[in-house]
Amino acid sequence: MSSSISTLPFDETALVTQAKAGDAVAFSDLVSHYERRVFRMAKQITQNEEDAEDVLQETFLKAYSHLDDFQGNSKFYTWLVRIAVNEALMKLRKRRSDKTVPLDEPIETGEDTVAREIAVWEDDPEQLYSRDELSEILNEAVQSLKPAYRTVFILRDIEELSIEETAQALNLSISAVKSRLLRARLQLREKLTRQFRRKGDDAFAYL
Amino acid sequence: MLTCKQFLQELNDFLDESTDPGLRSEIERHVNECPNCWVVCDTTRRTLKVFKGMEAQAVPADVQQRLVSAVQKKIAARQGKRPAAPIGQ
Structure with missing residues (x-):
């Protein structure tokens, strides 16, 4: 799709307007611009390359079919993420x-x-x-x-949706999003601390 | 003075800068006086920073090619045409 990438600065609103009017190149520009992030997100959620590819294709095919439903009330990317x-x-x-925790499991207490x-x-x-090593750690x-x-x-923290947008996309309450986000952030902090802690520090120096 | 547990419950909003000013200064006071919470606050902030700085890698060429084909086919079907020359050429 590299042949269709515009050399002009990326203007999401203009491209969406053009795509809605039937401009195939404008839609292709939107695909080129967002494919990396959609694929990354799909891989992170599904943890499976094959599923991630299906998600990537389905996302853009559905977006194309439902372009008329996009009213511009949110950013196009937020709509795409949903x-x-x-x-x-x-x-x-x-x-x-049949084998792991459902996504709507009750959240734990504090x-x-x-x-x-x-x-x-x-x-x-x-x-x-290196960039690859860091990417693997994360x-x-x-x-x-x-x-x-x-x-x-x-x-919330990688795709940078707001709390409200995250809640809407996942059909969760704001308080459920906040509670899960806090646990996720603290658990990641713990994991990265094991990797990034200053060498030579006494582990209990601050206790 | 906030307890460490109360501080943790407020940490999200504090890092997202959505805490109201009164509570914010209480949190700042706690962080400045409690070394453990200072470390937790600093390292959680840096955790978010390192993830935000992570660039999405390129989609593998074969995956991208199949995506382009699928999209072109869809567009051609919508426009009542058979898949023809690649878009933009």
Whole structure:
């Protein structure tokens, strides 16, 4: 699709207007611009390359079919994420229906919201790893979260939807999103602390 | 003075800068006086920063090619045409 990428600055609103008017190149530009992020999100949620590819295709095909339904009340990308997350969750449910925790599991009480790993980090831990190594560390950390927490974290903190948009996309209450997000953030902090803690520090120096 | 547990419950809103000013200064006071909570606050903030800085890698070429084909087919069907030359050419 590289032949269709416009050299003009990316203008989402203009491209969506053109695509709605039937401009195939404008729609292709939207696909080119967002395919990486949609694919990443699909992989992170489904944890499966094959499912992620299906999600990627279905997302853009559905977006194209339903372009007329997009009224511009949100950003186009937010609308796209909602389609993608629904597709990804369907895949996940299908694969996991009989063996793991459902996505709508009751949230836990506040008792598990504690910080166990207390250690300062290296100044710039990101600089200690290659891009691929860092990417692997972060992906592994995200994959280790329960699906219910992982999905909220991906939408809010990686795709940068608002709390309200995340709640809407996942059909959750605001308080459920906030509660899951806090657990996800604290669990990831713990995992990254094991990786990024300043070497030589006494683990109990702050206790 | 907030307890450490209360601080943790407020951490999300604090990092998202959506805490009201009164509570915000209470949280700041707690963080400045409690070394453990300072570390938790700092490392959680940096956790979010490192994830936000993560760039999405390119879609593998074969996956992208199948996506392009599927989209072109859909567009052609909508426009009542058979799939023809690649879009933009």
